[in-house]
Amino acid sequence: MGEKLPEDLASLSELDEKSLLEVLTGRFTQNLIYTYIGDILVAINPFKYLSIYEKEVSVSLKSLPPHIFAVADRAYQSMLGRLATGPKNQCIVISGESGAGKTESTKLLLRHIMELCKANSQLEQQILQVNPLLEAFGNAQTVMNDNSSRFGKYIQLRFQNSSVKGAKINEYLLEKSRVVHQDEGEQNFHIFYFMLAGISTEDKEIYGLLDPTRYRFGKEDVVHAWRLKYAEVCNAMDMVGFEEQEKVDMMTILAGILSLGNIAFETTDSDALKVSEASRGWLKATAGQFGVQEEDLLKSLTCTTSVTRGEAIQRLHNQQQAEDARDSIAKVAYGRVFGWIVSKINELLAPKVDCDVELSEIGILDIFGFENFAVNRFEQLCINLANEQLQYFFNHLVSMENSFTHARFVPLFQDLFLTKPIGILSLLDEQSAFPQATDRDFVDKLNSKFKTAPNFEVVRNHTPLFTIVHYAGKVQYNASGFLEKNRDTIPANIRELFINSVTPLLSVLFAATISRTGTLMPRKAKHSLAVLMEKMFAAGPHFVRCIKPNRSKQPDQLDSKLVMDQLRYNGLMETIRIRRDGFSWRPKFREFVERSFGLFSFSCMSILNSTQLSGWKCGSSRLFFKYWHQEELSRLLERLGRAALVIQKNYRARVCRRRYLSLLEEIRRQRQAQREREEREEEERRRQQLEDERKRRLELEQENRRKNLIALTLSLIRFLFFCGQATPFDNELNVHLDAPLMLQPIDEERMKEKHLKKTNTIRWFKETQVRKLTRDGGFPCWFHGMITRRQAEDLLIDKPLGCFLLRVGQSREGYTLTYRGADRCRHYMVEMQSNGKYVILGEDRAHSSLTDLVQYHTQVGIKPFMELLALPCGQVRPDYEELKDFTSSLSSAVERPAEDQDMDTGSHKVHLEMQSRPFPRLYPSIRLAMREIQQIQQVQTHTHRDTDIS
Numbered sequence: 001m002g003e004k005l006p007e008d009l010a011s012l013s014e015l016d017e018k019s020l021l022e023v024l025t026g027r028f029t030q031n032l033i034y035t036y037i038g039d040i041l042v043a044i045n046p047f048k049y050l051s052i053y054e055k056e057v058s059v060s061l062k063s064l065p066p067h068i069f070a071v072a073d074r075a076y077q078s079m080l081g082r083l084a085t086g087p088k089n090q091c092i093v094i095s096g097e098s099g100a101g102k103t104e105s106t107k108l109l110l111r112h113i114m115e116l117c118k119a120n121s122q123l124e125q126q127i128l129q130v131n132p133l134l135e136a137f138g139n140a141q142t143v144m145n146d147n148s149s150r151f152g153k154y155i156q157l158r159f160q161n162s163s164v165k166g167a168k169i170n171e172y173l174l175e176k177s178r179v180v181h182q183d184e185g186e187q188n189f190h191i192f193y194f195m196l197a198g199i200s201t202e203d204k205e206i207y208g209l210l211d212p213t214r215y216r217f218g219k220e221d222v223v224h225a226w227r228l229k230y231a232e233v234c235n236a237m238d239m240v241g242f243e244e245q246e247k248v249d250m251m252t253i254l255a256g257i258l259s260l261g262n263i264a265f266e267t268t269d270s271d272a273l274k275v276s277e278a279s280r281g282w283l284k285a286t287a288g289q290f291g292v293q294e295e296d297l298l299k300s301l302t303c304t305t306s307v308t309r310g311e312a313i314q315r316l317h318n319q320q321q322a323e324d325a326r327d328s329i330a331k332v333a334y335g336r337v338f339g340w341i342v343s344k345i346n347e348l349l350a351p352k353v354d355c356d357v358e359l360s361e362i363g364i365l366d367i368f369g370f371e372n373f374a375v376n377r378f379e380q381l382c383i384n385l386a387n388e389q390l391q392y393f394f395n396h397l398v399s400m401e402n403s404f405t406h407a408r409f410v411p412l413f414q415d416l417f418l419t420k421p422i423g424i425l426s427l428l429d430e431q432s433a434f435p436q437a438t439d440r441d442f443v444d445k446l447n448s449k450f451k452t453a454p455n456f457e458v459v460r461n462h463t464p465l466f467t468i469v470h471y472a473g474k475v476q477y478n479a480s481g482f483l484e485k486n487r488d489t490i491p492a493n494i495r496e497l498f499i500n501s502v503t504p505l506l507s508v509l510f511a512a513t514i515s516r517t518g519t520l521m522p523r524k525a526k527h528s529l530a531v532l533m534e535k536m537f538a539a540g541p542h543f544v545r546c547i548k549p550n551r552s553k554q555p556d557q558l559d560s561k562l563v564m565d566q567l568r569y570n571g572l573m574e575t576i577r578i579r580r581d582g583f584s585w586r587p588k589f590r591e592f593v594e595r596s597f598g599l600f601s602f603s604c605m606s607i608l609n610s611t612q613l614s615g616w617k618c619g620s621s622r623l624f625f626k627y628w629h630q631e632e633l634s635r636l637l638e639r640l641g642r643a644a645l646v647i648q649k650n651y652r653a654r655v656c657r658r659r660y661l662s663l664l665e666e667i668r669r670q671r672q673a674q675r676e677r678e679e680r681e682e683e684e685r686r687r688q689q690l691e692d693e694r695k696r697r698l699e700l701e702q703e704n705r706r707k708n709l710i711a712l713t714l715s716l717i718r719f720l721f722f723c724g725q726a727t728p729f730d731n732e733l734n735v736h737l738d739a740p741l742m743l744q745p746i747d748e749e750r751m752k753e754k755h756l757k758k759t760n761t762i763r764w765f766k767e768t769q770v771r772k773l774t775r776d777g778g779f780p781c782w783f784h785g786m787i788t789r790r791q792a793e794d795l796l797i798d799k800p801l802g803c804f805l806l807r808v809g810q811s812r813e814g815y816t817l818t819y820r821g822a823d824r825c826r827h828y829m830v831e832m833q834s835n836g837k838y839v840i841l842g843e844d845r846a847h848s849s850l851t852d853l854v855q856y857h858t859q860v861g862i863k864p865f866m867e868l869l870a871l872p873c874g875q876v877r878p879d880y881e882e883l884k885d886f887t888s889s890l891s892s893a894v895e896r897p898a899e900d901q902d903m904d905t906g907s908h909k910v911h912l913e914m915q916s917r918p919f920p921r922l923y924p925s926i927r928l929a930m931r932e933i934q935q936i937q938q939v940q941t942h943t944h945r946d947t948d949i950s
């Protein structure tokens with residue numbers, strides 16, 4: 001057992017850099033990666049598995065030790081008004097440098113909040129699936145982090161009372177340049193590798209993709225794990241609700257971006273530029289994949305058209321300009337696809353509640369930390385500006401605690417950056433509006449306007465450089481490319497090219513102005529940051545400061561200097577300074593007296609009396625008289641003045657601390673009350689279960705008594721079968737019979753409503769499901785139509801463990817899986833999503849068909865009991881015997897004994913899928929282009945071989 005170190009650094013008697021580092025290091029070595037500094041959670045990345053996130057552990061977090069789940073818990077309870085304040089929106093700000101653990105913290109927060117509001121709806125699973133999706137498209141391997149987010153995000157979870165109703169994501173500053181250029185040791189966005197590794201041979205052909213090594217934008221050896229990741233991404237898209245055609249269009253655009261990167265240019269004898277012979281096939285393929293005309297694409301690569309006085313003037317590109325145009329199309333297309341994914345997620349996860357219902361919110365902000373590289377460009381300026389804003393927000397909150405320090409935290413940067421018309425960003429906008437202005441002009445303007453500003457330093461150099469003194473330190477920026485990046489405009493001819501695409505996804509994406517969630521221009525960044533700040537100021541804040549312990553991503557290693565730097569960049573040292581000015585020194589009372597007053601204890605007593613800090617008695621007035629000399633009197637008075645100040649501060653500290661402790665106590669009390677409430681609810685649930693069981697047994701007995709009556713009804717069933725259309729629903733006629741047989745008075749209205757629901761469900765099944773479910777002209781043996789829950793249980797009662805059947809819900813458009821568990825039968829709801837996919841409620845896997853779902857769960861257990869579907873329950877009841885005579889559609893399923901039937905489908909299924917699957921819009925052109933590429937490649941290989949031989 002290690003030494004017991006404080007969980008909250010705010011409780012330390014001395015809070016300075018040294019003690020902070022000592023405690024954090026000590027805790028880290030004991031695998032205690034979380035520590036509080038007051039309300040801030042400091043999280044040191046362990047770079048190894050820790051069991052602290054396991055379900056059992058999270059449930060047992062009774063005394064609120066520092067933990068990311070405790071932050072989630074506090075935000076959730078505060079939102080509901082269960083803690084000291086009334087209900088209020090909450091926001092959790094996560095910051096830290098690349099690789100410090102922000103994304104992991106965000107995931108853990110989301111997971112725990114979803115756990116807390118468990119309403120057992122599919123929405124929670126959908127929200128959790130957003131992360132793998134965003135990571136695939138927005139993350140990449142960098143030298144700092146193998147899974148680095150190349151964008152910032154603000155996730156808003158929307159709640160009605162305690163249950164989640166929807167989610168919204170805002171994304172900031174996607175690093176689009178990564179699509180066309182990656183530095184040494186870095187990669188393109190994950191999705192390119194996942195796609196190339198995981199896609200089937202058939203799909204490769206359909207999208208027009210070749211081996212990864214063939215692409216300039218994504219050269220990399222395939223890693224096995226990427227295959228699984230691709231399946232994960234496809235599943236996440238299915239779970240969130242993307243349509244098949246949308247997925248195909250999106251994958252085709254990605255394939256187009258890869259093909260585009262392989263287009264090379266050659267000069268000709270005339271001024272014109274042409275696409276190299278070897279890459280003509282790639283031009284064709286790109287045009288097919290983007291759904292545009294080859295000539296139009298070529299034109300937008302090789303020349304610019306501008307309109308002057310109503311006349312269109314074409315300017316031919318040189319090689320460099322053509323390559324720039326190619327790269328800019330790739331960046332723009334990728335940025336738009338990413339923006340589209342985010343807005344699609346937002347559309348699918350939008351709360352489906354009446355607009356007059358007021359929703360509460362928890363926002364989670366995961367944004368890049370402060371950056372200071374050898375060369376800092378436009379992107380770093382935007383990121384650091386965002387961090388300045390956040391730091392301002394943070395300081396504002398801390399200084400509100402200490403009202404007397406507030407005035408000192410007026411944001412100097414606000415004047416420097418945001419003032420109109422002479423803030424840095426306004427000047428940038430102004431210069432960007434002049435086509436002839438250069439980056440040098442911009443820096444000259446800055447130098448003349450801000451040379452005397454305290455947060456700006458002029459740099460005398462040929463390169464356009466300038467320095468900003470940020471809260472976290474000085475950063476020198478290289479302004480090369482600032483104006484171009486700030487303009488971030490899409491040339492008119494490229495926009496037109498895509499608007500005319502036959503792929504609706506592209507034409508819609510380019511016809512729209514940049515959406516609020518689209519990749520943001522700096523102007524937008526300012527605007528969206530301002531909106532974000534407004535939201536955050538209005539919400540209850542929580543801070544998580546992530547710290548990277550070492551650069552080599554190793555467990556159990558902590559580099560003190562690195563940690564210290566981050567504490568500074570994270571603004572923690574600033575926080576400590578604010579606290580120190582306010583009430584950082586929190587000595588025990590005795591210690592306080594001994595340290596501050598020592599020999600002047602008598603005088604102190606009078607001060608203490610005046611500040612009404614009772615309960616302390618003067619130690620020795622004798623000592624006071626001993627030192628009572630005239631010359632010492634002035635020194636004494638001076639020291640007394642200082643002492644009085646310390647007392648004042650300490651008094652404030654004690655008041656704040658008391659408030660803090662009482663809040664903590666309140667949290668504990670509320671937690672305890674909540675636990676008790678939960679226990680009572682659990683007790684009630686158990687009682688209800690027992691009652692249900694008792695009722696069920698009673699009903700079973702009644703059922704047995706009625707068995708002879710059922711026989712009489714068989715003739716009626718037969719009659720009805722003749723009248724109706726034969727589907728497995730016909731077996732639900734038993735349900736109609738139940739009502740009179742139960743001999744219970746049932747309200748007529750309810751009966752009508754029930755009947756209506758049932759009729760609708762039957763219509764839904766006949767119109768949308770029959771074709772999907774039949775195979776070889778029949779239904780799978782595990783499918784039992786619309787039987788009741790009780791009938792399903794009766795069928796399974798004497799069956800072995802793992803036996804199962806699927807049935808149609810009585811009152812909703814969906815299925816139920818009934819399973820013979822060890823102790824009793826279990827019923828799992830199977831949801832039908834709007835995109836036609838099937839999901840067992842609470843599972844994180846979507847399936848294209850029920851057959852796939854069954855097949856999958858023969859291998860993977862169903863949560864929470866991890867039960868495997870072992871044996872299909874065949875249709876052997878007499879009513880099915882009847883069906884056999886009258887319905888040809890069911891014959892094959894009924895004739896084969898259940899055990900003989902395999903649960904899957906084989907080649908038949910593949911054939912059916914091929915028939916119904918969506919294709920890229922210009923699939924034939926893509927196919928031709930790929931053939932051409934392969935032919936050219938063969939010719940090149942032969943030529944090489946011939947040259948080698950000769």
Ligand SMILES: Nc1ncnc2c1ncn2[C@@H]1O[C@H](COP(=O)(O)OP(=O)(O)OP(=O)(O)O)[C@@H](O)[C@H]1O
Binds near residue numbers: 096097
């Ligand atoms: N709590 C944790 N437990 C175990 N490992 C962790 C934890 N947090 C982070 N890691 C490890 O550190 C890696 C980097 O973390 P993460 O991707 O969350 O960093 P980040 O701050 O989001 O970086 P970036 O800004 O580059 O996106 C993760 O891939 C994981 O391996």
